[in-house]
Amino acid sequence: MNGPTRKRLETLLQTPSPSGAETALQDLCARYLEDQVGTITRDVHGNQYYPLAAGHPRRIMLCAHADEIGLMVQGIDKEGFLRVTGIGGVDPSTLSGQRVRTGKVPGVIGRRAIHLQSKEDSDTALSIDTLWIDIGARNKKEAERLVHIGDTLTLDTPVTWLRNDRVAARGLDNRIGVFILMESMRRLARRKLAVDIIGVTTVQEEIGLRGATTSSYQCAPHVAVNLDVNFATDHPDGEPERWGDTGLSKGPILAHGPGVNPRLLSEFKDVAQRAHIPTQVRAEPDADGTDAGALQLAHDGVAVIDIGIPNRYMHTAVEMICLHDVQHCIDLLTAWVVQCKNDVDYTPR
Ligand SMILES: [Zn+2]
Structure with missing residues (x-):
């Protein structure tokens, strides 16, 4: 990741966005993507939309929550x-x-x-x-x-760059998901796509998936990809045998469970395998606690996948992620989008 891109990440991480007060971060995101996507709009709750749309029948929502605790x-x-x-x-x-x-x-x-x-x-x-x-x-x-x-x-904590492309900061949950969305949208804007894409930075996830709930009406997506963080258990108190064995620098975490569409999940796994992108798995046996949980239930149901960047020390001042996982996530997401077609049937069979 080059210097200007790291600087963009650092600016995002230093911008406060507690639930209900995400405007400064949304303004920053709009500046990153203006001239890259179609008209950027914001709704009455503060959700912000970044369209790459040409009237294709299939609408795909790529979303990341912009708020922090x-x-x-x-x-x-x-x-x-x-x-x-x-x-x-x-x-x-x-x-x-x-x-x-x-x-x-x-x-x-x-x-x-x-x-x-x-x-x-x-x-x-x-x-x-x-x-x-x-x-x-x-x-x-x-x-x-x-x-x-x-x-x-x-x-009010600094962003600390650590060895092995690891970085510690408050609120990586989920400004790292927002960063991945921004970088992916910039990349996708230069590609010819067969489907309509709408990027969304949602609000108020941390107090009950509220922005995802309302923005799903505006987008009315057929498919939704949720970008968030997930637990890295590779630290002395991680208890991987109890919480799942997931760690930094091993690739984005794909949640497996009833909240995830099985055909969509296998598409992502195939794309990852073909592009040699490492991924990890996490069992989510219940309703997904992230925005993915709300998106799945929108309208008459949406095919959803939940992708998480492994994050140590979630909800502390020193959450830690690895930039390799971030890069792999951007590569995976963009590789998946460019192969999307309008007629894929995600009904489980
Ligand atoms: Zn989150």
């Missing part, structure tokens, strides 16, 4: 400390000592010094309502001039 200001106490609640699946044990930002206002998540903690204190699991955010304000009045109830916050 975050925090929301719930109150400001009389000393000017912010009390917050989580947006999406926030793990409170990862928060103390972190830097945060709401708009242009920086802050830190405080914690009593270890010297002053009783044994009971250090044994008690943290919960979000016991945390506070210190923005350096002297009192409530000063804090209220800068921050309002309902404002969103995200962790």
Whole structure:
């Protein structure tokens, strides 16, 4: 991956997009793809659409959720400390000592010094309502001039480039899926396609697949490819025998289960095999918990596949992925799209 492409990824990762406040990221995505695709539109919920359409009978939706988990200001106490609640699946044990930002206002998540903690204190699991955010304000009045109830916050963490093309950052779930969508759309825009493609960066996945639910009406797709992250269990606490043996640098993860169309899945596997693209498998025996779960149930049913970039430390400030998996995912997705035809029947047989 060349320098400008890495820079594009870094800019995406540094742009906050907590659920319900994805506009800045959507603006960035629109700038990346303007002049590359047809007219980019945004709907009333904030979902954004990138068409590559020429009136072919088959519509294929390529989607990635643009939102990340975050925090929301719930109150400001009389000393000017912010009390917050989580947006999406926030793990409170990862928060103390972190830097945060709401708009242009920086802050830190405080914690009593270890010297002053009783044994009971250090044994008690943290919960979000016991945390506070210190923005350096002297009192409530000063804090209220800068921050309002309902404002969103995200962790203010750097993007860390690691060895072996690995990168750690907050919110790789799912800005890495958005990045893959952007790069794939740029590539597909230069190809002759036999089907209509509509790329979508959906909103509010982390609070219940909400953008995918509504955008599926606008797109009315026959087939949908969901780009997200999936669990990498190749770390000391990964328990691969319990959660599945999936790791970094071994290729994108293809979910297997009732939420995935079997014929679509075997098409992807064939394309991967022919192009020598490594893939991994993950068992998903229940309804898919990602946007794929909502897309499958749209209208009278959509043939869906769920592709995940292996991600260590999901929903922490240091989620980690490998760029090789990202490149393989872009290669797989574009190779699949260019071989798509209008008359494939995805009815399971
Ligand atoms: Zn996700």
